[in-house]
Amino acid sequence: MQTIRKRGVFTVQIATFALAAAALAACTTVQTPTKGDPIEGFNRTIFTVNDKLDQYALKPVARGYVWATPQPVRESVTNFFSNIGDVYIAANNLLQLKITDGVEDIMRIVINTVFGVGGLFDVATLAKLPKHDNDFGLTLGHYGVPAGPYLVLPLFGPSTVRDAVGSLGNYYVNPLSYINPPGLSWALYGLNVVNTRANLLNASDVLEGAALDKYSFVRNAYLQRRQYLLSDGKQAQALPNYGDEAPLPKYDDVDGAAAAAPAGAETGTAAAPEAASGSVQTPPLDLNGGPETTQIPAGQLVPPSRFNFPSFKLR
DSSP, X not given: OHHHHHHHHHHHHHHHHHHHHHHHHTTOOOSSOOTTOTTHHHHHHHHHHHHHHIIIIIHHHHHHHHHHSOHHHHHHHHHHHHHHHHHHHHHHHHHTTOHHHHHHHHHHHHHHHHXXXXXTSOHHHHTTOOOOOOOHHHHHHHTTOOOOSEEEETXXXXXXXXXXXXXXXXXXXXXXXXXXXXXXXXXXXXHHHHHHHHHTHHHHHHHHHHOSSHHHHHHHHHHHHHHHHHTTTOSOOOOOOGGGSOOOOOGGGHHHHHHHHHHHHHTTOOOOHHHHHTOOOOOEEXXXXXXXXXXXXXXXXXXXXXXXXXXXXXX
């Protein structure tokens, strides 16, 4: 009874925070919401609240954790929670009838628990056993449940309606949920959150410096990664077609180009650089897909390097 009461109090606190955030979002609207994000005004408000909580609370705690904890200890903590996460990853692989992946996950759990001192050392990776990524939200998607609208959850961040429902399943499969006393269970959850945030400090710094619209960047990265995981990594990436680009100018023909320039001047016509190189003017590229977003001429866009934005989950 005491366990149920404590968990109920925590649930009420989360619900109170969610209602307060919803009240703030009630006054926020977006004139032209992006397709797939019909409640963008609400989501942006929750995103801002989460971002401020991260900026003034979680991120300083994570920096203090990095300062006070040696790197080998942090790696052991990461391995410990990763080993626990393999439990619900194995369960979801088996639910999706991915028998080979599920057996490999079970082997990882056994090897890391027995030979890795309870999961503090990742011996399974040294044994060439692959690390998978799966959860109940992906299981629902595997059996045809649509993702639904994009949704930003208070405290938990980017999600969809399907993934939000799936997170409840992940909670009940996670061994941390059954540790007694309940205070120890929530302490381990908290340590996992702080350790995960510490591992993402460099990634968040890159995000803050690179994204024109942080909200759109996180949304697009999350949805693309979830679709990639749902397709088992087989979905083709939508990359620019550089085969249609104009050929590079022939720098070894400088003398000929110089001789052609006066001829153009004698006829009273100006030879544009585009015409000289044979290039075609391309329309501007829409970075975020919305009608009100920033556009950059395609010829001036330098494609960024591959940025692997990790999804956030409690393991």
